[in-house]
Amino acid sequence: MASLYLLIPIALVFCAVAIRLLLWAIDNGQYDDLDKEAWRALMDEEPGDTKGDNREPDEPHR
Template identity: 45%
Template structure:
């Protein structure tokens, strides 16, 4: 029984800490653009040099 007197406040504190971290992330816009990062990785801005520019080196 004395273990519960220790574990229940610890569990409540950890739950409150997790909730505070979640609310902080909402406030700072972490969930604004969920699809942007997934699409951004597919966009490749590097161009492949043509055969002529390789021959001129």
């Protein structure tokens, strides 16, 4: 029973911090556009220009 006097306030503080972090994330726009990030994982990107690397194969990488 004595441990509940410690655990209940810790749980309440933990819940308050979690709610505060959720509200902060919502206010800062973290949940504004959820679909764009989901589609970005599925879309293919254009391959980059690989012709720009003109190093000799024997040259050490710096």
